[in-house]
Amino acid sequence: xxxxxxxxxxxxxxxxxxxxxxxxxxxxxxxxxxxxxxxxxxxxxxxxxxxxxxxxxxxxxxxxxxxxxxxxxxxxxxxxxxxxxxxxxxxxxxxxxxxxxxxxxxxxxxxxxxxxxxxxxxxxxxxxxxxxxxxxxxxxxxxxxxxxxxxxxxxxxxxxxxxxxxxxxxxxxxxxxxxxxxxxxxxxxxxxxxx
Amino acid sequence: xxxxxxxxxxxxxxxxxxxxxxxxxxxxxxxxxxxxxxxxxxxxxxxxxxxxxxxxxxxxxxxxxxxxxxxxxxxxxxxxxxxxxxxxxxxxxxxxxxxxxxxxxxxxxxxxxxxxxxxxxxxxxxxxxxxxxxxxxxxxxxxxxxxxxxxxxxxxxxxxxxxxxxxxxxxxxxxxxxxxxxxxxxxxxxxxxxxxxxxxxxxxxxxxxxxxxxxxxxxxxxxxxxxxxxxxxxxxxxxxxxxxxxxxxxxxxxxxxxxxxxxxxxxxxxxxxxxxxxxxxxxxxxxxxxxxxxxxxxxxxxxxxxxxxxxxxxxxxxxxxxxxxxxxxxxxxxxxxxxxxxxxxxxxxxxxxxxxxxxxxxxxxxxxxxxxxxxxxxxxxxxxxxxxxxxxxxxxxxxxxxxxxxxxxxxxxxxxxxxxxxxxxxxxxxx
Numbered sequence: 001x002x003x004x005x006x007x008x009x010x011x012x013x014x015x016x017x018x019x020x021x022x023x024x025x026x027x028x029x030x031x032x033x034x035x036x037x038x039x040x041x042x043x044x045x046x047x048x049x050x051x052x053x054x055x056x057x058x059x060x061x062x063x064x065x066x067x068x069x070x071x072x073x074x075x076x077x078x079x080x081x082x083x084x085x086x087x088x089x090x091x092x093x094x095x096x097x098x099x100x101x102x103x104x105x106x107x108x109x110x111x112x113x114x115x116x117x118x119x120x121x122x123x124x125x126x127x128x129x130x131x132x133x134x135x136x137x138x139x140x141x142x143x144x145x146x147x148x149x150x151x152x153x154x155x156x157x158x159x160x161x162x163x164x165x166x167x168x169x170x171x172x173x174x175x176x177x178x179x180x181x182x183x184x185x186x187x188x189x190x191x192x193x194x195x
Numbered sequence: 196x197x198x199x200x201x202x203x204x205x206x207x208x209x210x211x212x213x214x215x216x217x218x219x220x221x222x223x224x225x226x227x228x229x230x231x232x233x234x235x236x237x238x239x240x241x242x243x244x245x246x247x248x249x250x251x252x253x254x255x256x257x258x259x260x261x262x263x264x265x266x267x268x269x270x271x272x273x274x275x276x277x278x279x280x281x282x283x284x285x286x287x288x289x290x291x292x293x294x295x296x297x298x299x300x301x302x303x304x305x306x307x308x309x310x311x312x313x314x315x316x317x318x319x320x321x322x323x324x325x326x327x328x329x330x331x332x333x334x335x336x337x338x339x340x341x342x343x344x345x346x347x348x349x350x351x352x353x354x355x356x357x358x359x360x361x362x363x364x365x366x367x368x369x370x371x372x373x374x375x376x377x378x379x380x381x382x383x384x385x386x387x388x389x390x391x392x393x394x395x396x397x398x399x400x401x402x403x404x405x406x407x408x409x410x411x412x413x414x415x416x417x418x419x420x421x422x423x424x425x426x427x428x429x430x431x432x433x434x435x436x437x438x439x440x441x442x443x444x445x446x447x448x449x450x451x452x453x454x455x456x457x458x459x460x461x462x463x464x465x466x467x468x469x470x471x472x473x474x475x476x477x478x479x480x481x482x483x484x485x486x487x488x489x490x491x492x493x494x495x496x497x498x499x500x501x502x503x504x505x506x507x508x509x510x511x512x513x514x515x516x517x518x519x520x521x522x523x524x525x526x527x528x529x530x531x532x533x534x535x536x537x538x539x540x541x542x543x544x545x546x547x548x549x550x551x552x553x554x555x556x557x558x559x560x561x562x563x564x565x566x567x568x569x570x571x572x573x574x575x576x577x578x579x580x581x582x583x584x585x586x587x588x589x590x591x592x593x594x595x596x597x598x599x600x601x602x603x604x605x606x607x608x609x610x611x612x613x614x615x616x617x618x619x620x621x622x623x624x625x626x
Contacts, residue, residue, distance in 0.1 A: 065273070065294060065297055066272070066273030066277075066294075066297075067272060067273060067277065067294060067297040067298065067300070067301040067303070068297055068300055068301055086597055146455065146456060146459070147459070149453065150450075150453075150459055151449050151450035151453065152378060152448070152449070152450075152463055152468050152469075153462075153463070153466070153468065170450075171449050171450025171451075171452075171453055172450070172453065173450065173452075173453030173455070174449070174450030174451055174452040174453030174454070175450070175452075175453075176452075176604055176605075176606070179452075179453070
């Protein structure tokens, strides 16, 4: 009886902890080691992406060049940005680039994958060759293609001229109509093998 | 006993020798200095600091050459210079685009007024470097001239061409050169076509009074008289018309807007594919030393004698000292760099002219290439106006670059370009 009374008596801590909270707390404790595994990545993400993002948003409300005290300007920076015609031009170029590069890399990547899966001759070499550009740093790719596209001695125009297709030679990066497609083509060249 | 005495004597001798050897080394002080490497200013600073270090073993300067791959010139003030362990002194661009004014306002720079008392500088240079508080925080190192054209003498001779004196002559040369299968003139797009070229055009299109006003009248503090000059004035619109003509009349190389690497521009010239290459005087003497063919040069745009007066230094290239515990020693080093001896060491190593006005042309001619010495003489004759690039805030400069680009590529008319610039000035005044 005594023992039963002792058993039935509410535990001091149970008075302040509902069954549902206990239910939630236990799995957390049981799974603590998994959260610990996630912790380094989360800390890095928060430290190197979350916090800088928050700081960027905070600083966007100030006029500040990094040395003198900050001046609160509210949304003035955004007002100026939205009034800037170059911003809208840059934004539209970015949207076009994002759509065309995504469609291009996926589409060309699919065709390349198809060729490899069909085991066309030298498919092993192709697999390596298609993936090679992915491993190149962007700075190397930019320097390489700037020279390929160079209108006077660049590889592309030189090849076109030498095979009798000189009429197709263009100032690839110096033309309003061709600069964006030329850069999109580089992105597709670099990342199609990754898809 | 004897061996003990010997040991004591040897130890004493060793201690004495060590103290003699280490004494001066322990008394030696060291300073840290930064400069952008791979350019004339870097070479000049290396030469001048070497001269200082040889002469002053008690105060040695450790020179740290910076690479600009991480945009050092844009980020150094807020990072390296503002850091507690930053350098004691530096070569720098004393202009609004490079946070010079902000560094002064943040009390990061030490006044260098005493240095100016030791030398003679052009009035315009002194005026440029004198701040509203009456102090000078930078000492000018050299003078540069942006618009130069280097030309291939062989191509010119083969085609019977002479260096032009007018725009029409220059366009006629472009026609002939194109007809012979060469590109006429190559220029780096970003810093050349849409930045230094408009800067040169301003000096040749506006009067001196107008030029000085347009460098300042974007500011809310500008005077009514300065604001009387506008970007929509005929003289200003004509500047954009020149840009349009350069593109429309075929003077610029094919695909000029895609020439975003100066090495590409220069190699087109040095490989003989282009007849002319445009850059600043800093390319100068080095450009003339081509193995493949003889190189000549001419001023571009053509000079207008009536538009000149001694109003300032072309680019405010300077030495600065930071307000740190070593500031007094840093000032001593800058005083040497600014002295005739230091300035000559800088000029010899860089091939650039000096900022001081009291070194005679005969002396300069002993160690500068004839072209640079002639340039120094021209600076003395024509004066040295401050560059637009060095005088306006970065957002105004960016608007000019974009506007010039739109004119060159035919997106807007010269009149619309003038209005666009005037709107940017108006916004800056009301900010």
